[in-house]
Amino acid sequence: MPTPSESDGVVVLHAENLTKSFGGIRAVDHLNLTLARSELRCLIGPNGAGKSTLFGLLSGLHRPDTGRILFKGEDITNLQPFQRVRKGLCQKFQTTRIYRSLTVAQNLLIAGGTHTSNRKKNEKLSWALSTLGLDSEHEVSAGKLSHSHQQWLEICLALATEPDLLLLDEPTAGMTPEETALTAQFVVNLNRQALTVLVVEHDMAFVRYIAQSVTVLHYGRIFTEGSLDEIESNQEVRRIYLGES
């Protein structure tokens, strides 16, 4: 893997020395993470490894106890979540959070038009909507969509903000294998359209399908990084998953 440096603009996200504790438990522990432009990275790890907390730190829901976060070379550690979104960092939550009482069109209307120009057509979004079959459900109330469609809609909401970095937290939770495959394909295609994506996922079929590179988190630290093959053949990783270390 090439080592991106911060100066050449290849690095999108650089987090260093992040620590966050909750009620006596250190969820993220002096963690460093770097993401290159157009990278598609999977974040895996056993339960409680600190994946969701890390996402919270990146998106601004939590303030780190130590460390800093650089996004496109800019220090965003002290920015509000909405400011981070405007800079191009958007998150899909772990449990679907869409506006259930509103229609799909209204959901998209809310999401679109924050920091980006309203006049320009959001190509990525229209592509996503038609790919996922949401374009025929504009007038359906979001709460009445099927579960997978709700998950997809939430990804589309994130896309509507025209992000440079998309954080996906368990995008296929509760989906059938077919839907999972479709989602995986979709994410790969998204990534091909020059979008940096960081995914937390447990479904190994999904990870196998999409991941160029995988980061394993354990006890709030980066345990190892590498290609999926490297990870899968890594006995140490296997051991932490089986609770043997």
Add this chain to the structure above:
Amino acid sequence: MNAKQCDYEAGSTGQLNSNPGSEVEHLETDGESRRSFLKKMIVASAATAVTGFPYTRAQAAENPSIKFGLLEDRSGNFAIFGINKWHGTQLALKEINEGWTLEGGVQGPGGPGVFAKVAPKPPTENIKEIVNRGGDETKDDTVWNEEDEYLVKSGENGVLGRQLELISPDPESDNSQFQSLARRLILEDKVDVIMAGFASAEREAIRPIMDQNKMLYFYNNQYEGGVADKYTFCTGAIPEQQIVPVMQYMIKNFGPKIYTLAADYNFGQLSAAWTRAMAPILSAEVIGEEFIPLSVSQFASSISRIQEAKPDWLMMYITGQNHSNYYPQADAAGVKIPMGSSINIAQGYEHRRFKAPALARFHVTASYMEEIPTPRNRKFVERWRKMFPDEPYMAMEGHSAYVATHLYAKAVRLAGTTDKETVIKALESGIGVEAPSGWVFMDPATHHLSQYIRLASCNEQHDISFVTEWPYIEPWWTRRLGVNLVRHPESKQYIPDEDPFFKMFKKKGKG
């Protein structure tokens, strides 16, 4: 004090109206202003005469009822007072419709109290002498009827052969409701008179509407005084009738060191200003003063401040349901200082609501109290109780409402019409009646009543005794300021700031 002879024989309205000539003669003496007023009266009388004056039954029978608009709070904050006033009006209307009227009538425009001279400019010198007299001199003498019975037959059911019909929506102690209902009464129900309001704020909310529509309006409440409005008649007692007498009595009996406890709003502040201004005149001193917001119900700190100041007596201008908590609280804290007031117990019957001896050593100058021991009042109480057996107490406001209703009926009978301008002229003609409390007289210049004032004292058992009385106190303060509504119609409320004499009006801070 102002016991005077009256040159009329207590008689029916018929006698009065049938003899306009004598009024003219009587008036001659009072010069230009009186004469022009009289001219108007004569024109009015003539006008009514043309249309059949004195009225005839036949005509009256064709007439629809006289619409009597009443806005008294029957719910909300002031329900406790409003219901009492509502009952007072109902009793009076029932009597009028059954053919009764209060004894009395016009003494002619030259009757007592019509001093009606306009001061060239408000006097700024010491008014001690006027105060000691209980008001300006009046020209004529009055005697009042000492008899028990105050009601006499009016000779007809209703007035002008028409029944009085009460229209009384409930304004719910809400100012905006007052405004909207006032407009409704005027524009929709087309009432002939409106009696309305307990709090001064309620009166001020609707007074502009009354003026805009030239509606005859009665405000039947003890208040802070100063209203001078062509269309407004006030039948409650005012500071010059209450504060000055009670201060005189308290200073004489308890001492010159006064501590004022007042509600922190217009009534309390203005009344406190009166006390502050009158104290030096009466050779006394206000050694402490505290204003209490209406929402305060706990008085520990006030009680301690009073004890610290050690006054000879307390001047109480606290009002409302929160403030009445002061009495049991002060009593429980062992405060045994005598109290004087122009309002409490006569209005809110605290001595009946609180267990003895919370109100012991309390003194109030009132235009009426249920306990007035005259046979006449006992009759009145009996009649009231017969109609409203559940009434907890008959307060002075209920009496004011009762008197005002009868006064209006008398004025209409006198005017021969319900036309408001004419009725106002009739009310300005020097009309007096035998009220259950005693003789009262509508002062034409100020549109306020000259009242029979008594000083009630409350003992340890909460029994009321009347230690002294002033049979006739005139509304002299606004007259001193040059108010003469007969000659100079206006519509405003004077406050003591406008009287140079009250230069001490400004609060001495909060303490």
Add this chain to the structure above:
Amino acid sequence: MSLGYLVSLLYQYADSIAFLLLAALGLMIILGVVNVINLAHGELIMMGAYITTLTYHRAHLPLPLCMALSTIGVGLFGMLLERFVIRRFYDDKLGALVATWGVSLILSQGTLLVFGPSLESVPLAAWTFSYGRYSFGGYRLLLFVIAIAIVLIAWWVFYHTRLGVRTRATMQNADMARALGVNTRDIYLLTFGVGSALAGLTGALYAPTTTIVPLMGNQFVDVAFITVVVGGGANPIVGALTSAALLSLIATPLSSTLGTFSGRIGLLIAALVVIRFLPRGISGYFQDIRYRRMARGVS
């Protein structure tokens, strides 16, 4: 400043604390456990005063018994209120606020219609004592003692009984408490009953010192709201006690030196300022500190 003045100030302070505590404690316990603001709290206090007054005058029972009856009666009424009204609004706190306002209108106006504009109050034990030029009401001190006693009892119940433990557990994590076999519905019902009973007791205790009119609850609710906002719902007992103490500390000297108006305004402004810096009130602030300390204690 004389010693007498200091004693008087202390007395005023105690008096003010007692009033704030008694007015707010029931409201605060309901807020803390059930997480609902009961706008009819003032009317519950009014009910307490009415029951005391009516039983005293009409049934000629001894005063302490009347007060006990008020407490129980209003407590039962509170439980009915919880069962038929409040329970539907556990997911909609603002809805509960509005619904209880409706209850408040019904209670106050219904009382006016049934019992008329006022009742004769009950007599007050007239024992007083004095110090220097000041004299003090014994009953007011008794109220202070009772207020503190109620706080102590509440504290004891909260911290030293099984019911208290279950209630606190429900406050912290209702789902978990339920999974351990606690019927949280009953806890809510009971808490609402206790909070209402405290309101009834407040009404009963103040009945001899206030005017008995249908809207008398209003004199309690505004200070109760301020106390609750300042105290916060995280821990009702600590919140009520600290908030009453703090607000009295601000209001008493102001009233005593500058007059009641200043005390009043001071009270209101103190509430605004506290909320600006401690949005969850004093007890919420304490809780945050405690959690932070817990976090530090381990890592």
Add this chain to the structure above:
Amino acid sequence: MEREDKRWWQVLNGPQELGRGRVFWCLFTFAALGLLAYPFVGSVFALSNFANFCLYVPMGLGLALLWGYSGVLSFGQSAFFAIAGYVYGIISGNLLDMPGGTLLAAAGAIAASAAIAAAFGYFVFYGQVSGWIIPLLLLVLSLILETFMAQTAGYQWRVGSVLLGGYNGMTNIPSLQIGSSIFGGASIGFYYLVVSAMLITYLGLRLLVNSHYGHVVTGIRDDVERTRMLGYNVNLMQIQVFVVAAALAGLSGVLYVSWGNYINPSSMGLLPATLPVIWTAVGGRSSLLAVLLSTVTLRWLADSLAVKGGEYAFLIMGILLLVTMLFFPAGIVVTLARHWLQRKPERRDLKKNRAP
């Protein structure tokens, strides 16, 4: 996206409000024309009274926006109402002789309400104060203002030539005046003024809630965190909505003093504070039209109860409020409308399914 193609009338007809489509707008136009034609048949009193009901509509609609659309309850609308009334009285009383003085006063009054709301909103929304505290805090604010204004009797409480008047209130406030026409409480001009203020507020807010901005506001109500994570400055927007609601309450306040020429501190008291909440809850806070209807209806009901119901008025209002909250938590008008509309979309769906 489609949004860019939408014309303003399409936005106006948007999904965030009950009545939509041709039938509704026909009825609406019909009703509006009826209101405009009413002076030709109604008596002066009926007009004045009806104007009095309607002048509270902007305040009610403001609260609907605040509570129903953005999820923030306020017991403080009456305070903003009264602030505007007082400020209007002060400015207009001092500019009696200036042409257009009352208009300046109206603008100043509404601006004053908005400014105070902005300051308070900054306090509350940036302080992350939790939901139930805001209404109570606003209630406390109202009570402070009431206590303060009640003690302002006397000459020392004077702004320019205008006395604040203490508890008795500020009297003789001039009515709005444009050119030579005076909009007094019992004039046809005032009736038209109020009706147009009501309709313009309704249509304006309808545009607002159906716009992109309005959708984001609804988003904040449904899920604050989600909306923040879509890049919106949620706190700022909450303040903005709060200010709009306060300004609308201010507009009602100005109309009220123009109608009654009077304002006093008790309009900031406990009871007036809760009235807008009652109107909004009973009608249905999630619909502007419902709140408009319920405001006028409940004002009418309160008036009729005052005339006929006497002391039962508060009891009936209380029962109405309780019954609404218990059985029609979404509001009576909204529940009925939804019930009525329910069958129609189903039929439409069927049609859609049949014709592919």
Add this chain to the structure above:
Amino acid sequence: MSGALLHVQNLVAGYGTADILQGVTLEIWPGEMVATVGRNGVGKSTLMKTIIGLLSTRRGSISLKGESITHLRADQRAALGIGYIPQGREIFPELSVEENLMMGETINCAKQSFRYDLVYEYFPILRERRRQVAGTFSGGQQQMLAIGRALVGRPTLLLLDEPSLGIQPSIIQEIGQALLRLNREEELTILLVEQNMRLIEHVAVRAYAMDKGRIVANLTLEMLKDRETLADYLAV
């Protein structure tokens, strides 16, 4: 029916529009310690929550000792003797250790006495620190407390959700020992959700493997000992 202590039939449950459990059927026999394995997000914790009653059953049924408990509230189920130890422990942080334990008293209303002696014997540290506020405990201590809390009321069935989560290995071992002793000495039936393979093979007699909201295999003790088989269900 059979003599199964817990019988879950075709259970469907979930959040919002998603059915996380899509028809789970399992049986636990008295005295068994059974594990449920599977990757994150397959619905293991949802299963536990549905059995205790914090999530409502959409379809299917749950019965305890042959009696249906499908329509009971969580507290009623607990009173029948189900002890629940959730993922993340969810101790009451502001309550003392002793008070936390006291909260377990409402489990199993049929019991005669509480088992504080047992809890303190198994986890002596809880006795030592019984006055300490539970929020200051470390993860492992909190886990012991959560288990102790469920034990106090003599449950007949223990639902244990990922006891090893975020806990030091040495303490995991200690907990494993305790579970075994409980199972053997107290004849406590335990349904365990776990990902830690060592713990599973140490304590469980068999295991259900879950994937995508369904039970996909019933693993015997031998299969559990086989790393590769387990890794198929658990690891990357």
